[in-house]
């Protein structure tokens with residue numbers, strides 16, 4: 353489970369380093385992170401829901417034709433979460449997958465409003481989260497934190513209900529209020545009251561903004577919702593003044609490259625604005641969003657960006673440090689994670705890409 357130092361360069365040093373890198377994941381959704389094996393367990397528990405309980409059939413079910421199909425699958429999985437035990441199953445499945453990618457800490461987005469509307473009892477949701485979180489720490493060494501998010505398409509009332517549910521219950525590990533769903537026609541400012549309540553009570557503000565709409569949405573997230581990190585934020589590159597602002601104020605951006613390609617917001621990893629964000633000195637963090645649904649892993653995101661941008665060991669380690677710094681984690685845990693990253697770099701005596709003379713020999 354622990355990071356394995358390499359005495360000599362392995363066959364694919366970059367992939368080995370990306371895999372071994374101790375990581376923090378700041379943008380992933382609990383329901384969207386359910387692996388086929390986890391969905392199979394839930395589907396077997398609730399056969400009437402009509403979701404395949406066989407892993408092979410599930411892989412087919414997960415093959416998205418288009419964005420509406422993705423939403424359909426997402427909602428089908430959501431409808432399988434009906435008890436505290438179902439929530440616990442989701443959380444522990446996620447923790448197992450995170451541990452396999454050396455993720456030490458993750459902020460996981462949960463949408464209480466949607467769960468409650470689907471008939472899950474609020475106490476069961478909280479009980480399942482608490483039990484899953486304890487198991488994640490004890491059995492997988494993964495420290496989980498929660499972001500309760502507002503499904504934007506449900507409007508400001510859902511926003512207030514989410515904030516009130518969060519503050520009334522204030523579960524252990526809850527660090528932030530988020531805002532997801534479609535951006536078009538769902539202005540960030542609609543949710544000012546919910547975010548003001550949450551921020552006054554000490555929760556952090558982490559809305560999605562600029563994933564499917566332009567830079568004005570990101571400005572609104574900053575001004576109206578006091579955003580401390582930006583979910584996705586891909587369209588920031590279209591506004592030089594915004595790029596300057598994000599760089600100057602060190603506002604972290606939760607970049608989810610594969611997700612943006614799969615939802616067709618960008619054409620390919622090579623065309624992803626992450627290159628311009630890094631060139632502009634933004635505090636970029638790499639994340640998975642809905643990993644199995646998008647065929648993503650956090651290791652894979654680091655590797656894909658490294659290959660596309662020609663990054664090496666030190667740049668990858670810098671990205672991992674960015675996530676540790678942008679995380680709403682306790683200081684001793686942050687210091688431990690940063691030390692672990694430094695330790696891996698020190699124990700990896702090669703660099704990548706290779707020096708010109710090594711490349712010439714190969």
Ligand SMILES: [Zn+2]
Nearest residue numbers: 532560583641
């Ligand atoms: Zn997201």
